[in-house]
Amino acid sequence: xxxxxxxxxxxxxxxxxxLPQSAHAVTVEKVVSPGGIEAWxxxxxxxxxxSVNFAFRGGAALDPADRLGLAExxxxxxDEGAGDLDSQSFxxxxxxxxxxxxxxxxxxxxxxxxxxxxxxQDTAFDLMRxxxxxxxxDSDAVERIRNQLxxxxxxxxxxxxxxxxxxxxxxxxxxxxxxxxxxxxxxxVKAITADDLKAFAKQRLARDNLLIAVVGDxxxxxxSPLLDKTFGALPEHAAPDAIPEVAxxxxxxxxxxxxxxxxxxxxxxGEAGIKRDDPDYYAAYVLNYILGGGGFSSRLTEExxxxxxxxxxxxxxxxxxxxxxxxxxxxxxxNAQLKTSVDVIxxxxxxxxxxxxxxxxxxxxxSYLTGSFALRLDTSEKIAETILSMRLERLPIDYLDHRxxxxxxxxxxxxxxxxxxxxxxxxxxxxVVGSPEGIAKASxxxxxxxxxxxxxxxxxx
Amino acid sequence: MSGSRILGSAVALILGLGLxxxxxxxxxxxxxxxxxxxxxxVVVIENHRAPVITNMVWYKVxxxxxxxGETGLAHFLEHLMFKGTPTxxxxxxxxxxxxxxxxxxxxxxxxxxxxxxxxxxxxxELVLKMEADRMQNLKLSDAVVLPEREVVRxxxxxxxxxxxxxxxxxxxxxxxxxxxxxxxxxxxxDHEITELGTKKAIAFYHRHYAPNNAILIVAGDVTADQLRxxxxxxxxxxxxxxxxxxKRTEEPPHHAAKRVTLRDPRVSEPEWVRDYLAxxxxxxxxxxxxxxxxxxxxxxxDSSSRLYQxxxxxxxxxxxxxxxxxxxxxxxxxxxxxxxxxxxxxxDKLEAAIDAELAKILEKGVTDEELTRAKRQLIAAATYARxxxxxxxxLFGIALATGGTIDQVESWPDKIAAVTAKDVNxxxxxxxxxxxxxxGELLPAAPQTAAAAP
Numbered sequence: 001x002x003x004x005x006x007x008x009x010x011x012x013x014x015x016x017x018x019l020p021q022s023a024h025a026v027t028v029e030k031v032v033s034p035g036g037i038e039a040w041x042x043x044x045x046x047x048x049x050x051s052v053n054f055a056f057r058g059g060a061a062l063d064p065a066d067r068l069g070l071a072e073x074x075x076x077x078x079d080e081g082a083g084d085l086d087s088q089s090f091x092x093x094x095x096x097x098x099x100x101x102x103x104x105x106x107x108x109x110x111x112x113x114x115x116x117x118x119x120x121q122d123t124a125f126d127l128m129r130x131x132x133x134x135x136x137x138d139s140d141a142v143e144r145i146r147n148q149l150x151x152x153x154x155x156x157x158x159x160x161x162x163x164x165x166x167x168x169x170x171x172x173x174x175x176x177x178x179x180x181x182x183x184x185x186x187x188x189v190k191a192i193t194a195d196d197l198k199a200f201a202k203q204r205l206a207r208d209n210l211l212i213a214v215v216g217d218x219x220x221x222x223x224s225p226l227l228d229k230t231f232g233a234l235p236e237h238a239a240p241d242a243i244p245e246v247a248x249x250x251x252x253x254x255x256x257x258x259x260x261x262x263x264x265x266x267x268x269x270g271e272a273g274i275k276r277d278d279p280d281y282y283a284a285y286v287l288n289y290i291l292g293g294g295g296f297s298s299r300l301t302e303e304x305x306x307x308x309x310x311x312x313x314x315x316x317x318x319x320x321x322x323x324x325x326x327x328x329x330x331x332x333x334x335n336a337q338l339k340t341s342v343d344v345i346x347x348x349x350x351x352x353x354x355x356x357x358x359x360x361x362x363x364x365x366x367s368y369l370t371g372s373f374a375l376r377l378d379t380s381e382k383i384a385e386t387i388l389s390m391r392l393e394r395l396p397i398d399y400l401d402h403r404x405x406x407x408x409x410x411x412x413x414x415x416x417x418x419x420x421x422x423x424x425x426x427x428x429x430x431x432v433v434g435s436p437e438g439i440a441k442a443s444x445x446x447x448x449x450x451x452x453x454x455x456x457x458x459x460x461x
Numbered sequence: 462m463s464g465s466r467i468l469g470s471a472v473a474l475i476l477g478l479g480l481x482x483x484x485x486x487x488x489x490x491x492x493x494x495x496x497x498x499x500x501x502x503v504v505v506i507e508n509h510r511a512p513v514i515t516n517m518v519w520y521k522v523x524x525x526x527x528x529x530g531e532t533g534l535a536h537f538l539e540h541l542m543f544k545g546t547p548t549x550x551x552x553x554x555x556x557x558x559x560x561x562x563x564x565x566x567x568x569x570x571x572x573x574x575x576x577x578x579x580x581x582x583x584x585x586e587l588v589l590k591m592e593a594d595r596m597q598n599l600k601l602s603d604a605v606v607l608p609e610r611e612v613v614r615x616x617x618x619x620x621x622x623x624x625x626x627x628x629x630x631x632x633x634x635x636x637x638x639x640x641x642x643x644x645x646x647x648x649x650x651d652h653e654i655t656e657l658g659t660k661k662a663i664a665f666y667h668r669h670y671a672p673n674n675a676i677l678i679v680a681g682d683v684t685a686d687q688l689r690x691x692x693x694x695x696x697x698x699x700x701x702x703x704x705x706x707x708k709r710t711e712e713p714p715h716h717a718a719k720r721v722t723l724r725d726p727r728v729s730e731p732e733w734v735r736d737y738l739a740x741x742x743x744x745x746x747x748x749x750x751x752x753x754x755x756x757x758x759x760x761x762x763d764s765s766s767r768l769y770q771x772x773x774x775x776x777x778x779x780x781x782x783x784x785x786x787x788x789x790x791x792x793x794x795x796x797x798x799x800x801x802x803x804x805x806x807x808x809d810k811l812e813a814a815i816d817a818e819l820a821k822i823l824e825k826g827v828t829d830e831e832l833t834r835a836k837r838q839l840i841a842a843a844t845y846a847r848x849x850x851x852x853x854x855x856l857f858g859i860a861l862a863t864g865g866t867i868d869q870v871e872s873w874p875d876k877i878a879a880v881t882a883k884d885v886n887x888x889x890x891x892x893x894x895x896x897x898x899x900x901g902e903l904l905p906a907a908p909q910t911a912a913a914a915p
Binding site: 117160 | 508510511512513543552555556559560561562563564579580581607608609610611612613614615616618619622623625681726727728729730763764765770773774777780781801803804834837838841842844845847848849850
């Protein structure tokens with residue numbers, strides 16, 4: 001049995017080696033309107049649909065300390081009445097035309113997306129214009145959305161994953177906006193006024209912090225005037241964003257337990273990571289794939305799940321935020337065995353720091369990361385997200401053509417050096433929610449202060 | 462932040478009405494289908510936008526095909542299908558896919574089990590070879606099976622035991638389906654999962670996994686001419702086998718409204734759920750299926766829907782409300798209404814207001830205007846769905862694995878367009894009956910919401 005098996009794998013290894021370098025079929029064009037508004041466009045007439053993804057730099061980290069949740073609440077209200085249309089009229093127009101207009105916010109940016117059938121494109125852009133440039137914040141809609149947010153906060157407070165992530169960020173960024181909850185707290189959400197919301201729209205949605213990606217059945221000639229019509233009435237400048245750079249605080253404790261009476265303990269863990277513009281970013285990306293980013297191919301899954309049956313899911317990922325980088329992960333294990341999972345993860349952290357990676361691991365990581373890149377570009381929605389991420393990360397417009405070469409260029413020496421730099425077992429901090437056995441129970445939870453699970457957004461690596 | 466979930470899971474909604482790039486009318490995905498001599502049905506959905514393919518193998522077996530006492534076996538076997546064959550080592554399947562730049566996974570429901578890979582189109586032959594291999598050559602031993610059983614128990618804790626919403630759902634299903642096997646959870650009861658093992662898994666595999674009980678679906682950058690010889694080469698030689706019948710115990714008429722109240726100290730915000738037993742494409746009064754899809758949209762499909770307007774906007778009782786209709790089960794499905802109260806609103810008040818809205822629709826029916834709007838949205842959703850080849854593959858897989866047809870997917874927009882207000886009213890009258898219903902309440906353990914107790 002041994003021989004055929006080896007042969008089988010040899011065939012696959014050879015196949016992997018001849019993967020084309022640029023296996024995607026996406027061309028990104030730059031469109032600049034007469035008024036100077038820039039969008040990156042990928043034309044695709046396959047289906048009669050137009051998608052727009054956009055972002056304004058500056059997110060929930062800019063919320064005033066006594067108005068946490070302001071950005072979240074404001075963006076939830078942008079499509080709840082604008083211009084001459086009250087909330088119900090605005091929503092009805094969207095629904096009648098099957099236009100999807102969404103807004104969201106994370107620590108670093110406000111994001112939005114529009115999707116419309118080609119035939120309704122002009123109306124859809126106009127509704128987006130109204131939402132961005134003249135939201136009403138009528139009191140009826142404000143109170144309804146406030147109640148939805150309060151309900152969300154109450155449900156978050158029941159969610160062990162949310163509680164754990166919140167606790168971790170709270171400890172890692174005690175004196176920085178990154179340690180605060182994106183969704184706010186019940187008190188801060190109750191304190192937000194219509195004036196706060198109006199000031200948010202005026203100060204934070206502007207042309208100089210706006211980034212736009214468009215995908216679908218639309219030409220540059222059609223798009224260009226629409227850009228001016230839609231975004232031209234926004235103020236030229238956003239309020240200054242003076243959030244300072246920050247590194248996670250050295251952990252006071254390598255493991256904190258937030259007691260909850262649940263059968264399975266939920267743990268998150270992490271430490272300082274790397275920012276997107278760091279020269280070591282690609283090496284770190286490959287490194288994380290090998291550690292805990294690669295699903296069944298990762299060391300953490302192999303050791304925690306496959307060998308020991310300790311968890312259904314265990315993972316790590318890089319979270320390169322604007323002002324800090326972290327490497328973060330999670331696992332959930334029955335209370336009696338949680339400590340074993342923690343020990344195994346710590347051991348893997350140490351092993352990676354000490355010994356680096358093997359040639360095989362590096363080759364497998366590269367063949368996945370380069371070969372799978374085309375899978376991120378197979379639908380309009382994924383393409384629009386990827387193009388917008390490129391803009392947020394200040395990558396060049398031809399990045400898609402070079403991205404795989406950047407992965408290929410990573411060497412074992414790079415990865416081993418980055419392992420020494422980033423993977424530091426002494427600074428790895430766990431926060432556990434549950435009733436884990438064999439671990440002293442610590443603090444009560446910082447309830448009411450819980451930040452939302454931080455930026456899980458996929459970067460366009 | 463309105464609360465509609467219907468488009469997310471009502472996977473029937475995924476066809477196309479628009480124009481193709483060439484300007485020709487294309488009402489559908491236009492798949493090509495053929496069947497190998499061993500009974501394996503093959504479906505090809507061509508789309509050359511990106512140089513990738515989605516490959517799926519669907520087996521017409523799910524949790525509802527388990528014997529009593531072995532809940533979770535179909536799902537456990539799904540996990541074990543990644544544990545190797547004589548030519549693929551345990552744990553290697555997914556690693557090989559990853560080394561080839563692909564992603565793979567699988568899922569199990571009451572009615573089907575599906576395995577899927579997404580890879581560059583030049584790797585199609587590899588994934589076909591690997592799927593054909595594990596269709597016939599699965600090799601298991603306690604050394605890999607027993608740790609995986611613990612993984613599945615952890616999965617149950619993550620999905621269900623740590624999650625009061627999911628516990629309520631499990632209790633409601635157990636109450637709602639009195640005689641159909643749908644009353645058992647797909648993931649299994651923990652005390653029965655612990656009794657599963659290598660022998661039971663292999664027996665289940667031999668009973669259900671065969672080419673004549675499977676569907677191969679490939680969507681993306683491939684043609685039927687390319688696929689056919691490869692399908693023949695790898696799957697054609699797998700012998701046909703007798704497989705267990707899907708004849709299940711049938712649901713008797715229901716005579717009593719049911720109520721399930723779960724109190725849990727972890728809950729701070731109550732939730733309210735109502736399930737009505739409902740026909741599907743293949744069970745019960747099937748003529749109502751399309752009308753029920755529109756009824757779900759009209760009642761709770763978006764922020765302009767009846768329930769959201771009445772409960773969230775006008776009466777200010779609900780923070781969110783949604784309606785979901787599961788029309789693609791082999792046997793009877795569910796028509797579900799879910800609502801979360803605004804802070805401080807007791808569930809009985811919310812329930813009374815929802816019942817008043819349902820009474821109104823039963824008495825006065827739907828308007829032409831709301832029907833027109835709902836149709837436009839569903840048909841647009843079909844166009845949007847054409848963006849994803851993975852979605853296309855899933856749609857055909859679900860239809861075929863639950864006893865439906867290719868045409869069920871292909872003709873969907875036409876069928877939706879043909880529904881009248883009278884049809885919707887008749888469907889509502891058939892389904893929205895108290896005796897058909899199970900009402901679930903998720904409540905905190907503390908006594909402050911005693912007012913909402915039954």
